[in-house]
Every structure is written in structure tokens, then in C-alpha cells.
Amino acid sequence: MTATPRTALTIAGSDSGGGAGIQADLRTFFACGVHGMSAITAVTVQNSLGVQGFSEVPAETVTAQIRAVATDMGVDAAKTGMLATAEIITAVARTLDEVRIGREGQVPFVVDPVAASMHGDALLREEALEAIRTELLPRATLVTPNLDEVRLLTGLTVTDPGSQREAAKALLDLGAQWVLVKGGHLEGVPDCVDLLSDGTHVVELTGPRYDTRHTHGGGDTLASAITASLAKGLGVPDAAEAGKRFIERAVAESYPLGSGIGPVSPFWRLSGAGH
Template sequence: MTSRPPLVLTVAGSDSGGGAGIQADLKTMLALGVHGMSVLTAVTAQNSRGVQGVWELPVAAVRAQYRAVVDDIGVQAVKTGMLATAALVETVAELLADTAAPVVVDPVGVSKHGDPLLAETALDSVRGKLLPRATVATPNLDEVAQLTGVHVVYESDMRTAAEAILSYGPRWVLIKGGHLPTGREAVDLLTDGSEEHWLRAPRLDNRHTHGTGCTLASAIASGLARGLAVPEAVREAKEYVTGAIGAGFALGSGIGPVDHGWRFRA
């Protein structure tokens, strides 16, 4: 009999174009050897050009999906993505409080195309309810500014950003510096306030990067479910995402996705 793979649950929105959201999460989990499960929070009409519409699911539907999975199957790591509204953020935070598994919080605020995916009224709930549940929080620089007011211009500003996010209670924070003008490198900072890990990778000349944030957070959760310590899980996830960006491909007439299956074709 085949042994069961580790179990990872994603709580996020759907991307009908398949590059980000639930679809990216489940592809990443499959590629990294874990069993992916899902709680859908919102449906988007989305393609390579942007988000054309968003429909949030009722709180009761989100709670029922979560309980159905966790109470019967169990879970060894949870990843959260698009939560859209304050009511959904608070519901998910409440569910996480009753789950004994590491949690990766990707505090999704806007899409790759700049479309809003989190209501302004939900920011306090993210700060006060969701981030304290996080084993690792993974904001990009736009999300750092949205949540803390800290604007990262230089690499040295990333420490200030990390301190600001850590003040809301996550155990670790990964400040993603992909939007920094850092020349040939994509630089991220992982810290718990005492340890610091600077992760560097070549900056790849590929515009097809839709889904990088979802993919990275899901890859971290997959590593945690496999029993890796946070720094090792993040390091492996960064390596996986760098390869996926390098293999990103054109899709439609806008920004294409990263290639979640790049290792199968390498």
C-alpha cells in the first residue's frame, strides 16, 4: 500500500486563468509531493490581462469547507491567500486558532495587474486577527506598505518592514523584495526578530510572473508539512519559485503564469 503524502490546505480565491490562487496552490503542492486540499473563499473572473470580477463566498460556506476537510482528513500545514473581506478574514482566523498546524499567511492585497483583492475595511482584521495566527507571513512590498505604512525603497529598509509586520504577531516574516530595483538579484529577508536569513537569486528577465506570491507561500507550506524548519522550507520554496519564474510562459495577451511543473520538464 502506498504511503500517504503530507496534507496541506489552501484557503484562497479561485483564478479562472489558472495562474494564481487556488489553482496555483494545488499545482505547487502536487509538484512538491504533498496532497493539496482547498477552501474556496472567492471566485474571480480573471485572465492574463487582469481581474474582471470578484464574488466572495458566504462565511458559512467557507466555514463548512474548512471543517469538512480538517475534521475528517486532518492537515499538516495551512496556507491562506485571498480572503477579500473583514468577515472572511475573521472567520478564517477563528478557524486557524483551533488548528494545530503551521500556517503560512500570504496577505493578498492586490493582483499582479494591480486589481484590489482585499477590502480596505479588512486591513485591521488582517493585522489584529490573522497575522497573529501566522507561523510565516509573506508580504510583498506593496502589501507591507498597505499594512504598515512602511515604504521600502532600499534593501536596508527591509529590516524596518520586517519589524513592522512582526509587531502584529507572526512568528516569522518573509519580506519579498522582488519589486526592489536591486539590479541582478531578487532579494528576500526572512526573520523572526532575532535570526536573519537573506535569500538571493538571479533576477530573471521574464515578464510572465503571474502567481509568484501564491506559489511561494504554497511551497513554504508544503515544506513545513514535510517537517522542515522554517528557514529550510523558505529556502527550498525560493529555489522552486525561481525555477518556475525562469520557465514562465506566455498565455493570452497579457502577463503569463510561472510554470509550476518546470521540474517535470527540466
Template sequence: MNYLPLTPPGQTPLRVMTIAGTDSGGGAGIQADLRTFAMLGVHGCVSVAAVTVQNSLGVKGFHEIPLDVITGQIITVVEDIGIQAAKTGMLASSDIIEAISETWRGLSSGGDLAAPLVVDPVCASMHGDPLLHPSALDALRTELFPLATLVTPNLDEVRLITGIEVIDSKSQRDAARALHALGPQWALVKGGHLRVSSHSPDLLFDGTAFHEFDAERIDTGHDHGAGDTLAAATACALAHGYPVPEAVSFGKQWVTECLRAAYPLGHGHGPVSALFRLTSGS
């Protein structure tokens, strides 16, 4: 695949922020985002929204960070360092989502922030453990989605957010329309869980045109952090100025290679691995 250009040593690289939860097992969340940021040559900044207690077998619990700390992290980084893109992950509650949305609107209207925002609406872990209070779904729909350049839900998240069960290409298009109607500029309905073929079909919609992305389905039980990784790679491409379809295409290729390089960890699901680039020779 063609990688994003690396910044020469000693020069300041592009900056991308992840606003999300941690993963104590290191497979997903902020840890996965920062691995992809590093392997793609961008400087990663963080706003920690929650701390999870989890391993390869599942999430045992999580702790929400105080609102002023979450928003303070965003404001201090933007005002000093600046960012060229951001992504969200686990945001846990409606209060957190509303506080982040208010902060993003304030920084944007004040002229301090003009960066694309990728919203990965994390609702549950791959094991089915809840990572978002049910009441927060409305805040996602009404507060955060209208600020998003791109939303990237998986099929379980699509069902929770829109009520649409995606089972084929028609329902995937219906879901993309329903997501876009909530306000984002672009809606991506990921097809990794759509087991209708040997491929993984993703569908992108901007309110007018559909863009289809296909990739070989990688047969692995180690796919922890795949959604985070795709959104992080897409945010990096947006930071470089890629148009949204090209950024999504890059993210899709990146996560496919990370799935190909996934490794076992602990007694459950291992993570996808951005570390493959260390030995890729490019």
C-alpha cells in the same frame, strides 16, 4: 535544486490546505497552489474563499463565498483527513478573515489542528486590481497575523500593511520588524519588486535574527502567481518538518525555477510554471 521527497505510490502523502480565491485564468490563486502541491508530491486540500473573474489581462470582478461554506470546508477536512500545513491567499473581506481566524483558533484550541500556517496577505493583483476590501487590512493585522507561522507579503502589500515604503536594505529591515510586531512567528519581506540589483533579495525575521535569501532575478514578463507559488512551496516544506528558514529557502529556489519556466498565456502576463518538474528528470 533538491526536491521534497515523494510518497511511494499507494501510500497517503502529506496534506496541505490552501484557503484562497480561484483564478479563472488558471495562473494564480488556488490553481497555482494546487500545481505546486502536486509537483511537490503533497495532497492538496482547499477552502475556496472567493471566486474571481480574471484572465491574463486582469481581474474583472470577484464573488465572496458564504462564511459558513468557507469555514465548513476547513472544519470538515481537518476533522476527517487532517492537514500538516496550510496557506492563505486572497481572502477578500474582513468578515472572511475574521471567520477563518475564529475557526483556526477553535480547531487549534480543541486539539484538532497543530499545523503551521503561511499567510500570503493578497491585497491586489499584479495588475493593481483590488482583491481585498480596504477595511480588511485591520482584520489581517489583528486577527490573522497573530496566528501565522509565517507571513509573506510583497513590497506593495508591505506598504499597505505597515505604511513602510521599502526602497533599500535598511527599509526592508524596518518593514520586517514592523510586520513581526503584528504577531506572526516569522515575517518574510520579499524583494522581487526591489529593483536595486540584478538579484532578488528576500529578508526573513523572527524578532531576533535576520536571514537573507538571494537569487538571480529572472528577466520575464510572465510572473503571474509567483507569490502564491512561493508561499505554497514553503507550506509544503513546513509540512515535511523543515525549520522555517530552510522552508523559505526551499520556496525561494522553487519559485525561481518556476519563473525560469514561465510561459506566455493570453494577451497579458503569463504564469510562472511548476510544470517544469515534469521534464526535470527528478
């Protein structure tokens, strides 16, 4: 009999094109060797060209999904993605407390504060931003914003490594235990540098930039790879390092699909191209 793997829960929206959201999270969990579970918060209508629309799942259905898996199968780490509304965010936060996921419950909890797609399509209503600040960040083991999400959450515009550090401090002040400010969209910097900080320790995770437009689902994949490593018992710095190396290879192996922007690929892990 196969040994039972560690478990990871994603609380996020569904991507009908399969490149981001729940679909990206689950395939990344699989590639990283953990059993993936899901609580779907919204159903999007999207493809490689962008998001044409979405419908939220009722908050009580979202929370029922979380309770169902947490109380029966157990959760070794969890993450959020697209949460869509303040009502869903508040309900998720209360339910995470109930099932002891997050800072107080000690089960690692990663917040990927999805506010817009890479195409610029809105995925988070304005009133939900404050709910992320007040409900999710104080419960977060780690928050993984891109530069647009930093601006939306803190009002700070990151233009250089110095302002990356300022942004990390601002997010830590909102209650997160660790912050990973992603630098993939930072202009004028030859490498892709993500800044990890808990206010005391600061680590720069540096990697190459790849000449590809096919990066759909990159943020989801990074957060999921980190969550998988946390589920396996790694500490935040080691999990962030493992996630960084995972997404590097996923971007390097990204592929065209459809007539727009293709997805990053976790298939390198399955093909024997890496370990």
C-alpha cells in the same frame, strides 16, 4: 498501496485563468509531493489581462470547507491567499483556532496577505486590512508580503535592504512568528533578495532576476512551496529556502499564455529538470 502523502490546505480565491490563487496553490502542492486541499473564499473573473470582477463565498461556507477537511483528513500545514472581506478573515481565524491550525495549534500556518493582483486590481477591501493585522498575523507561523502589501499593512515604503529590515520588524511587532519580506519589486538591486526574520535570526535569500514579464501567480507559488515544505516537517528557514529555489525555477520556466501576463510554471519539477 501508495503511502499516504502529507497534506496541505489552501484557503484562497479561485483564478479562472488558472495562473494564481487556488489553482496555483494546488498545482504547486502537487509538484512538491503533498496532497492539496482547498477552502475557496471567492470566485474571480480573470485572465492574463487582469481581474474583471469577483464574488465572495459566504463566510459560513468557507469555514465549513475548513472544518470538513481538517476534521476528517487532517492538515499538516495551511496557507491563506485572497480572503476578500473582514468577515471572512475573522471567521477563518476563529475556525483555525477551532481545528488547531496556527501558532497555538502548532500546525504551521502561512499568511500570504493578498491585497492586489500584479496588475494592480483590488482583491482585498479596505476594512479587511485591519482584520489581517489583528486576526491573522498573531496566528501566523510565517507571513510573506510583497512590497505593496508591506506598505498597506505597516505604512512603510521599502526602498532598500535597510527598510526591508524595518518592515520585517514592523510585521513581527504585529504578531507574526516569522516574516519573509519579498524583494522582487525592489528597484536598483541586481539580485532578487527576500529577507527572512524572526526578530533574532535574519537570513537573506538571494536569487537571480529573470528577464520575463510572465510572473503571474509568483507570490502564490512561493507561499505554496513553502507551505508544502512545512507540511513535510521542515523548519521555517529550510522551508523558505526550498520555496525560494522552487520559485526561481518556476519563473525561469514561465510561459506566455493569452495576450497579457503568463504564469510561472511548476512543470519544471515534473519534467525532470530539477529535484
